[in-house]
Amino acid sequence: MAVPDLSQLSPTDAAVTLLSLPRRYRTLLLPVDANDPVDEVALRLGPDGWSAATHLEHAVRDLGLFGQALQQVLVHDQPTLHPGLLDGAERAWPEPALSVADQLDELQDEACDLASRIDRADASAWSRTASVDGTSLSALDLLREAVRSGLVHLDGVEVSLRAARR
16 A cells, blocks of 8 residues: 555544554454464564564554644644654664554554544644754644554555565
8 A cells, every 4th residue: 555645634534544543453463363373473574674563563652752742733832843753763662562452452542642632623723833853844744744654554564464474
Protein backbone atom coordinates (compact mmCIF):
# COMPACT_ATOMS: atom_id res chain seq x y z
CA MET A 1 0.00 0.00 0.00
CA ALA A 2 1.39 3.37 -0.94
CA VAL A 3 0.59 6.15 1.49
CA PRO A 4 -2.00 8.42 -0.10
CA ASP A 5 -1.55 12.14 -0.58
CA LEU A 6 -2.58 13.63 2.76
CA SER A 7 -2.20 17.28 1.79
CA GLN A 8 -5.99 17.76 1.72
CA LEU A 9 -6.76 15.62 4.78
CA SER A 10 -9.16 17.45 7.10
CA PRO A 11 -9.09 17.11 10.90
CA THR A 12 -12.36 15.16 10.77
CA ASP A 13 -10.98 12.74 8.18
CA ALA A 14 -7.78 12.41 10.21
CA ALA A 15 -9.81 11.44 13.30
CA VAL A 16 -11.70 8.80 11.31
CA THR A 17 -8.45 7.42 9.90
CA LEU A 18 -6.78 7.36 13.32
CA LEU A 19 -9.74 5.54 14.86
CA SER A 20 -9.59 2.94 12.08
CA LEU A 21 -5.89 2.18 12.58
CA PRO A 22 -6.24 -0.20 15.57
CA ARG A 23 -8.76 -2.34 13.67
CA ARG A 24 -6.56 -2.35 10.56
CA TYR A 25 -3.46 -3.36 12.54
CA ARG A 26 -5.43 -6.06 14.39
CA THR A 27 -6.72 -7.46 11.10
CA LEU A 28 -3.16 -7.89 9.87
CA LEU A 29 -1.56 -9.10 13.08
CA LEU A 30 -4.08 -11.35 14.75
CA PRO A 31 -4.46 -14.75 13.14
CA VAL A 32 -7.56 -16.55 11.99
CA ASP A 33 -6.01 -19.77 13.28
CA ALA A 34 -5.67 -19.75 17.07
CA ASN A 35 -2.56 -21.95 16.76
CA ASP A 36 -0.64 -19.29 14.79
CA PRO A 37 2.24 -18.06 17.02
CA VAL A 38 1.43 -14.33 16.70
CA ASP A 39 4.30 -12.93 18.75
CA GLU A 40 6.85 -15.23 17.13
CA VAL A 41 5.77 -14.34 13.60
CA ALA A 42 5.58 -10.63 14.44
CA LEU A 43 9.21 -10.64 15.60
CA ARG A 44 10.60 -12.03 12.33
CA LEU A 45 12.46 -9.43 10.30
CA GLY A 46 10.94 -8.23 7.07
CA PRO A 47 12.74 -7.09 3.93
CA ASP A 48 13.28 -3.60 5.39
CA GLY A 49 15.11 -5.09 8.39
CA TRP A 50 12.20 -4.33 10.73
CA SER A 51 9.78 -6.79 12.24
CA ALA A 52 6.02 -6.27 12.27
CA ALA A 53 6.28 -5.84 16.06
CA THR A 54 8.85 -3.08 15.60
CA HIS A 55 6.64 -1.28 13.09
CA LEU A 56 3.74 -1.59 15.53
CA GLU A 57 5.86 -0.24 18.39
CA HIS A 58 6.90 2.73 16.27
CA ALA A 59 3.30 3.42 15.31
CA VAL A 60 2.28 3.44 18.99
CA ARG A 61 5.16 5.69 20.06
CA ASP A 62 4.81 8.00 17.06
CA LEU A 63 1.10 8.58 17.73
CA GLY A 64 1.98 9.38 21.33
CA LEU A 65 4.69 11.81 20.24
CA PHE A 66 2.40 13.55 17.77
CA GLY A 67 -0.40 13.68 20.33
CA GLN A 68 1.89 15.43 22.82
CA ALA A 69 3.16 17.80 20.12
CA LEU A 70 -0.36 18.64 19.03
CA GLN A 71 -1.28 19.42 22.64
CA GLN A 72 1.71 21.78 22.88
CA VAL A 73 0.66 23.62 19.71
CA LEU A 74 -2.94 23.92 20.85
CA VAL A 75 -2.00 25.26 24.30
CA HIS A 76 1.16 27.33 23.78
CA ASP A 77 2.05 30.12 21.38
CA GLN A 78 4.79 29.13 18.92
CA PRO A 79 6.30 26.20 20.87
CA THR A 80 9.56 24.64 19.73
CA LEU A 81 9.10 20.91 19.25
CA HIS A 82 11.29 17.83 18.89
CA PRO A 83 13.08 17.38 15.52
CA GLY A 84 11.78 13.80 15.38
CA LEU A 85 8.42 15.18 14.35
CA LEU A 86 9.90 15.93 10.92
CA ASP A 87 12.56 13.24 10.75
CA GLY A 88 11.70 9.68 11.69
CA ALA A 89 15.42 8.92 12.05
CA GLU A 90 15.42 11.25 15.08
CA ARG A 91 12.88 9.04 16.85
CA ALA A 92 14.56 6.39 18.97
CA TRP A 93 12.06 3.90 20.36
CA PRO A 94 12.92 0.78 22.33
CA GLU A 95 12.50 -2.65 20.86
CA PRO A 96 9.04 -4.06 21.57
CA ALA A 97 8.82 -5.54 25.05
CA LEU A 98 5.10 -6.25 25.10
CA SER A 99 3.07 -8.91 23.37
CA VAL A 100 1.39 -7.97 20.10
CA ALA A 101 -1.98 -7.98 21.89
CA ASP A 102 -0.69 -5.50 24.48
CA GLN A 103 0.88 -3.32 21.79
CA LEU A 104 -2.44 -3.28 19.93
CA ASP A 105 -4.17 -2.14 23.12
CA GLU A 106 -1.64 0.69 23.44
CA LEU A 107 -2.24 1.63 19.80
CA GLN A 108 -5.97 1.77 20.51
CA ASP A 109 -5.33 4.10 23.48
CA GLU A 110 -3.02 6.43 21.53
CA ALA A 111 -5.31 6.61 18.50
CA CYS A 112 -8.36 7.33 20.66
CA ASP A 113 -6.46 9.97 22.65
CA LEU A 114 -5.33 11.75 19.49
CA ALA A 115 -8.80 11.57 17.93
CA SER A 116 -10.22 13.02 21.14
CA ARG A 117 -7.77 15.95 20.92
CA ILE A 118 -8.99 16.55 17.38
CA ASP A 119 -12.62 16.55 18.47
CA ARG A 120 -11.94 19.06 21.26
CA ALA A 121 -10.09 21.55 19.01
CA ASP A 122 -12.00 24.34 17.32
CA ALA A 123 -11.53 25.22 13.65
CA SER A 124 -9.09 28.07 14.35
CA ALA A 125 -6.72 25.74 16.22
CA TRP A 126 -5.49 24.05 13.04
CA SER A 127 -3.65 27.14 11.85
CA ARG A 128 -1.67 27.51 15.10
CA THR A 129 2.03 26.91 14.49
CA ALA A 130 5.13 25.53 16.13
CA SER A 131 8.79 25.47 15.22
CA VAL A 132 10.41 22.13 14.47
CA ASP A 133 14.11 22.31 13.74
CA GLY A 134 13.71 25.82 12.34
CA THR A 135 10.68 24.92 10.22
CA SER A 136 7.23 26.31 10.96
CA LEU A 137 4.52 23.65 11.07
CA SER A 138 0.81 24.11 11.68
CA ALA A 139 -1.23 21.92 13.99
CA LEU A 140 -2.83 20.50 10.85
CA ASP A 141 0.61 19.65 9.40
CA LEU A 142 1.43 17.74 12.59
CA LEU A 143 -1.87 15.91 12.46
CA ARG A 144 -1.30 14.89 8.85
CA GLU A 145 2.18 13.65 9.74
CA ALA A 146 0.73 11.55 12.57
CA VAL A 147 -1.69 9.91 10.13
CA ARG A 148 1.12 9.40 7.59
CA SER A 149 3.26 7.70 10.22
CA GLY A 150 0.43 5.38 11.24
CA LEU A 151 -0.17 4.41 7.61
CA VAL A 152 3.52 3.95 6.78
CA HIS A 153 3.96 1.58 9.72
CA LEU A 154 0.74 -0.24 8.80
CA ASP A 155 2.27 -0.85 5.39
CA GLY A 156 5.50 -1.98 7.08
CA VAL A 157 3.58 -4.47 9.23
CA GLU A 158 1.89 -5.91 6.14
CA VAL A 159 5.15 -6.29 4.21
CA SER A 160 6.99 -7.79 7.21
CA LEU A 161 4.22 -10.28 7.93
CA ARG A 162 3.97 -11.35 4.30
CA ALA A 163 7.68 -12.17 4.34
CA ALA A 164 7.54 -13.80 7.80
CA ARG A 165 4.65 -16.10 6.86
CA ARG A 166 6.32 -17.46 3.73
